[in-house]
Amino acid sequence: MDVSSFFPIWSKLTAFEQQTLKNSAFIKKIPAGTVIHDGSADCMGLLLVRAGQLRAFILSGEGKEITIYRLFERDVCLFSASCIMRSIQFDITISAEKDTEAWLIPIDVYKRLMESSAVIANYTSEVMGTRFTDVMWLMEQVMWKSFDKRLASFLLEESVIENTETLRITHEQIAAHMGTAREVVTRMLKYFQTEGMVKITRGCIEITDRNRLEALSE
């Protein structure tokens, strides 16, 4: 499948715009663990995820992390092109959580298309609105939701992403996703275990009572 099936508003583009994208887009392979966008340092272009998983997060001065959103197959990574929007004045880091393949539309090509096409400019706004919505959701979680509910939601979400009841994830990694300390995660997981909702083994967390976790997360 070529780039046309991954660019969401393809049928609304002019023949010239379609040809420009076809001529310039190429497949980029991103091995798991690669940082593809670090603060405001890089600006490779728009990425259309063909397969794999990307993670966007912010970092504190002391190196703490919190996951802002994740991108999966057919998602569009806009912040790898954030330099074309002058008003985006925050630093976000994007890394590949799994081996990822994406169509890359080079930054200068996308910039030119966006400047000349209202359709592409409005589409870009819509992508930004989607990420803005992700961040507002997270803000509400962090502000109003207690940590036990957030952790229950996180475990259920991981279970859906990985399609398993047995999550291979460390307490440290969960802490980095959730913007908290490892000790806080460990303490809450132990409480979940005494309540029979999970079983903790070395390097794994097994979901043993999905219904109760779901009830808690709501």
Add this chain to the structure above:
Amino acid sequence: MDVSSFFPIWSKLTAFEQQTLKNSAFIKKIPAGTVIHDGSADCMGLLLVRAGQLRAFILSGEGKEITIYRLFERDVCLFSASCIMRSIQFDITISAEKDTEAWLIPIDVYKRLMESSAVIANYTSEVMGTRFTDVMWLMEQVMWKSFDKRLASFLLEESVIENTETLRITHEQIAAHMGTAREVVTRMLKYFQTEGMVKITRGCIEITDRNRLEALSE
């Protein structure tokens, strides 16, 4: 001064677009305390603030609040037009903190201009990027900054906005700006008072050591 001096990219618009805006924009007077946008309920259009002060905040299910950003003279209020961006799927409330006058560009007019003009569409993206930056700043504050530093910053900011060292604001109002409980604010203000940074009187907080508050906030 007419709408041309408040619409930031006026000189980049076509004569037709300028005329459309001039014909449709009108002054809206918003008394202090008025809620102009409530969740996703209203969608009046784009507001260009001529004078006054608007406040955007989110509400928890239990009625707790946190201020997301504020808008002053010459700022553009995009979320009063959020219905034209389908991907904006969060509820924000906007109210007038002071008597406000703004140019209102009706929603159907702005929608049509945005759909046909790449310049206006990209400008809209830039405004959204600015608000996105505000929210990311707040997220970093909430995640990584201790409450004493946040409160010191808030008092200094209020002092700049109101141009006074004596703030007429209740602990309850501060709590609503900062997304916390009144008791938490009261406790920290008392600590600031014992440290000689502020003086608390009925309904007022006087800043008595600006330098130390600034040092704390950094």
